[in-house]
Amino acid sequence: MAAYILTVEDHPLFRTALKLAIAGACPECDVMETGSLGEARRALAQYGRPLLILLDINLPDSKGFAGLIELRATQDGVPITIVSAEETPERITMALRLGAAGFVPKSAPLETIVDAITHLVAGMTWSPVAPSPTCDEDLERFASLTLAQQRVLIGLQKGLLNKQIAHDVGITEATVKAHMTAIFRKLGVQNRTQALLIAGRLMNQDQMAAAP
Numbered sequence: 001m002a003a004y005i006l007t008v009e010d011h012p013l014f015r016t017a018l019k020l021a022i023a024g025a026c027p028e029c030d031v032m033e034t035g036s037l038g039e040a041r042r043a044l045a046q047y048g049r050p051l052l053i054l055l056d057i058n059l060p061d062s063k064g065f066a067g068l069i070e071l072r073a074t075q076d077g078v079p080i081t082i083v084s085a086e087e088t089p090e091r092i093t094m095a096l097r098l099g100a101a102g103f104v105p106k107s108a109p110l111e112t113i114v115d116a117i118t119h120l121v122a123g124m125t126w127s128p129v130a131p132s133p134t135c136d137e138d139l140e141r142f143a144s145l146t147l148a149q150q151r152v153l154i155g156l157q158k159g160l161l162n163k164q165i166a167h168d169v170g171i172t173e174a175t176v177k178a179h180m181t182a183i184f185r186k187l188g189v190q191n192r193t194q195a196l197l198i199a200g201r202l203m204n205q206d207q208m209a210a211a212p
Contacts, residue, residue: 002029002030003028004031004050005022005026005031005032005051005052005054006052006054007031007033008035008037008039008040008053008055008056008059008067009033009054009055010059014106015033015035017113018031018113019031021110021116021117022117025114025115025117026051026117026121029051029121032047036060036062037059037070040053040055040067044074044075049075050075051121052079052117052121053071053079053081054081055068055083057086057095058084058086065094065098068082072099072147073148073150079123080100080101081126082100082103083104084105084106085105085107087103089129091103092127092128092129094202096131097139097143098142099147101120102116102119103126103127104117104126139202141187141198142198142202145182145186148169149179149186151168152183154199156199157196
């Protein structure tokens with residue numbers, strides 16, 4: 001496939017809107033449409049590195065920012081932009097602190113989405129507002145984790161065994177245990193229950209809405 005942009009969005013109408021915006025911003029780009037994180041994984045395995053990934057954070061198989069963290073870890077250097085109807089300043093700040101290249105509100109008019117994609121394809125960042133200062137110590141500590149450590153923590157949140165996490169992340173069980181030790185230290189917690197409470201608040205959309 002020629003240079004392409006991957007959209008990960010389960011609502012057909014908004015997928016159509018994104019396709020129109022991409023045509024306006026990057027007419028030479030192909031578009032690969034997927035409706036879930038699993039479909040996105042398969043598309044990436046088949047077609048290789050895209051120019052840009054446009055990612056919803058409310059998918060059938062992925063809620064919150066887990067998909068962003070996974071794709072950042074597996075698609076090194078590919079800009080990933082969150083596309084969401086949850087467009088509070090807190091949510092935008094969280095997305096950018098966790099490594100998103102930008103944040104596109106679903107409420108934005110088509111010309112604004114075109115402008116955002118134009119900037120992102122050119123290697124720039126784009127957001128409707130500047131990230132707000134945050135006093136959320138948990139977020140700052142979570143953001144200090146390496147991508148591999150964040151993925152280990154997400155695996156713990158899913159209830160996976162160390163062996164399963166090792167397989168998913170592509171590391172050994174001993175490395176998983178080493179990452180867990182580092183995770184506890186960086187998050188300032190003593191055990192996995194405390195770490196999971198922090199991860200749950202940051203990664204789960206309902207809980208994030210109540211974040212300070």
